[in-house]
Amino acid sequence: MKPTRIRLIAGQSSGREWVASDAPSGSRVDVGNSENASWKVSAPGVKGLHLQLYWDGTRLWVADLHNAGGVGMGGALIRDWTALDNGSRITFGSAALQVEAPDATDIAPPAQHAKKSGRPSSPDRSALRGIPTQVAAEAAAQPQSTKLTSLDGVPKGSPDSAPTPPPVIGAGVERISNPNTKSASPSAAPRFAPPPPEGEAGSKDDENSKASTRTRILGGTLLIAAVAVLLMPGPEPQNTVAPTSESTAPAALPAPNYEAQIRPIQPTVPTPEELSEGALTPARQAADALLGGRTWEAADRYAGLSEQDPANSTYRLLSRLLARELRLRCQDDPDAYGDRCAR
Amino acid sequence: MRTLTYMTAVALLSLVFSGCAEGGPTPSYPFSFNAYADGQPLQGVQIIAAGDPLGTTDETGNLMVTLTGPEGAAVPLTVRCPDGYRSPAGQRPLRLQRFTALVAGTEENAISRQIDCPPSERNAAVVVRASGFADLPVTIRGREVVRTDASGVAHFSTPLAPNGQLRLIIDTSSRPELRPQNPESTIRMPDRDEIFMIDQVLELAEEPRRRRRRSRPASGPALPTRI
Numbered sequence: 001m002k003p004t005r006i007r008l009i010a011g012q013s014s015g016r017e018w019v020a021s022d023a024p025s026g027s028r029v030d031v032g033n034s035e036n037a038s039w040k041v042s043a044p045g046v047k048g049l050h051l052q053l054y055w056d057g058t059r060l061w062v063a064d065l066h067n068a069g070g071v072g073m074g075g076a077l078i079r080d081w082t083a084l085d086n087g088s089r090i091t092f093g094s095a096a097l098q099v100e101a102p103d104a105t106d107i108a109p110p111a112q113h114a115k116k117s118g119r120p121s122s123p124d125r126s127a128l129r130g131i132p133t134q135v136a137a138e139a140a141a142q143p144q145s146t147k148l149t150s151l152d153g154v155p156k157g158s159p160d161s162a163p164t165p166p167p168v169i170g171a172g173v174e175r176i177s178n179p180n181t182k183s184a185s186p187s188a189a190p191r192f193a194p195p196p197p198e199g200e201a202g203s204k205d206d207e208n209s210k211a212s213t214r215t216r217i218l219g220g221t222l223l224i225a226a227v228a229v230l231l232m233p234g235p236e237p238q239n240t241v242a243p244t245s246e247s248t249a250p251a252a253l254p255a256p257n258y259e260a261q262i263r264p265i266q267p268t269v270p271t272p273e274e275l276s277e278g279a280l281t282p283a284r285q286a287a288d289a290l291l292g293g294r295t296w297e298a299a300d301r302y303a304g305l306s307e308q309d310p311a312n313s314t315y316r317l318l319s320r321l322l323a324r325e326l327r328l329r330c331q332d333d334p335d336a337y338g339d340r341c342a343r
Numbered sequence: 344m345r346t347l348t349y350m351t352a353v354a355l356l357s358l359v360f361s362g363c364a365e366g367g368p369t370p371s372y373p374f375s376f377n378a379y380a381d382g383q384p385l386q387g388v389q390i391i392a393a394g395d396p397l398g399t400t401d402e403t404g405n406l407m408v409t410l411t412g413p414e415g416a417a418v419p420l421t422v423r424c425p426d427g428y429r430s431p432a433g434q435r436p437l438r439l440q441r442f443t444a445l446v447a448g449t450e451e452n453a454i455s456r457q458i459d460c461p462p463s464e465r466n467a468a469v470v471v472r473a474s475g476f477a478d479l480p481v482t483i484r485g486r487e488v489v490r491t492d493a494s495g496v497a498h499f500s501t502p503l504a505p506n507g508q509l510r511l512i513i514d515t516s517s518r519p520e521l522r523p524q525n526p527e528s529t530i531r532m533p534d535r536d537e538i539f540m541i542d543q544v545l546e547l548a549e550e551p552r553r554r555r556r557r558s559r560p561a562s563g564p565a566l567p568t569r570i
Contacts, residue, residue, distance in 0.1 A: 280494045281492050281493055281494040281496070283492055284472075284494030284496045287472050287496040290538070290540060291470070291540050291542050312498075314500040317466055317468045318468045318500075320536075321468060321537070321538050
């Protein structure tokens with residue numbers, strides 16, 4: 001099977017291609033000219049986080065990151081998650097990517113994968129193979145440090161002294177843990193010798209063979225029993241409560257103290273399977289945008305909610321605070337956000 | 344008599360002029376106060392100099408006053424912010440001194456003093472996402488403030504004093520199968536309005552796996568014995 005890869009055919013970058021098929025299923029790569037992008041591409045018209053690539057294990061997808069600057073394919077702008085086939089060419093700003101997917105005809109439909117892969121999990125920094133090749137090589141040479149991310153996932157506290165900042169490892173790259181990929185090796189199962197044919201019984205060799213077989217069977221049985229005993233659950237931990245009868249209320253648990261946390265945020269957009277999950281409430285969509293670090297989108301959504309429900313002081317406050325946040329960002333680095341700061 | 348009157352007038356004038364010659368006219372020192380709350384002009388801020396109220400700021404947050412006194416004198420200054428705002432403590436005294444611009448033509452008439460009156464309370468906007476579980480109450484001090492909607496999110500806002508803390512509980516008592524039960528979050532308010540995002544992962548508890556123990560009688564069954 002030839003690898004599925006996507007090459008940069010126009011624009012400047014230290015990484016020229018991403019071999020998606022080498023990456024774990026569910027990998028995402030944010031492409032843009034921001035230091036926060038997984039794959040930094042510099043070219044006129046390319047926005048900070050311009051588009052996102054998504055590898056579902058069989059197929060590449062692309063999405064415009066919130067209409068940052070438009071992503072074109074086949075002469076039209078994409079408006080949703082769009083599957084990429086062999087030869088697909090994506091244009092964004094004056095940069096372009098081209099897909100090489102020789103085995104695209106063998107791919108499974110995304111709906112099947114949606115059930116298999118599930119919701120993307122937290123970013124996996126071990127997914128170095130999900131980074132464009134040269135960048136991955138640089139990344140391997142760089143110590144990976146924990147990055148604190150601000151409201152929109154912009155790293156904070158990155159060293160300024162480094163002449164060339166290290167690539168953002170794994171930013172925006174997430175992996176879906178796919179249990180199906182771990183197939184049990186048949187060789188791992190205990191093997192037993194087949195019983196000898198009945199007609200050959202009687203000789204001493206056969207007797208030895210029978211005894212040996214019995215010994216093996218007995219040993220295998222004991223082994224299985226030992227494994228079963230090891231796998232049996234131990235006593236329940238003290239801080240968990242076994243369900244009581246239906247008529248009684250659950251016992252109060254010792255309440256763990258979950259500190260409020262501003263979560264490290266990865267810029268992300270819904271995957272195709274997430275989009276197919278059905279309609280979410282507008283409030284949920286706004287919250288997802290906020291929690292997902294898509295601050296511009298969140299600001300727009302909360303502004304819309306505030307207009308729809310002027311009496312809701314929370315939406316009004318959220319809209320105001322997000323606008324304040326974006327104003328500060330634009331003051332700090334107006335070029336990083338393109339024409340959004342001109343609004 | 345007329346001569347005396349004239350002499351008196353001359354004497355008074357000379358006294359006046361001599362006074363002018365020695366110390367000049369009583370100097371006046373214009374001051375401009377500009378009051379703000381989080382960068383926004385604040386009306387109603389009272390300015391008190393040496394115990395005497397000078398006035399309050401107008402709708403633009405400004406108050407212009409003119410003080411008189413000996414050059415170089417320090418006038419104690421007190422600021423009282425309106426209700427809902429914190430009055431700044433330890434204001435520097437006003438120094439009466441003539442203002443000379445370094446750049447000709449840019450001279451301003453008044454010495455400007457900025458007054459900051461931050462709000463007494465800040466607003467916390469709280470966004471709760473509860474793994475898609477709907478209709479879960481969010482409580483503060485045992486009181487429900489909001490419930491998660493059909494998509495499992497809840498929004499609410501509340502005023503809170505700077506450095507104040509707030510403990511939220513997602514009340515899962517109606518869903519005993521969820522883990523963790525009644526998770527708590529504590530938010531600490533900075534001295535500014537702030538958004539708090541609580542992304543609480545809730546999971547359905549697995550069915551408990553019980554160990555199967557094969558009960559054996561202490562003594563085996565009585566087997567028939569061959570005679």
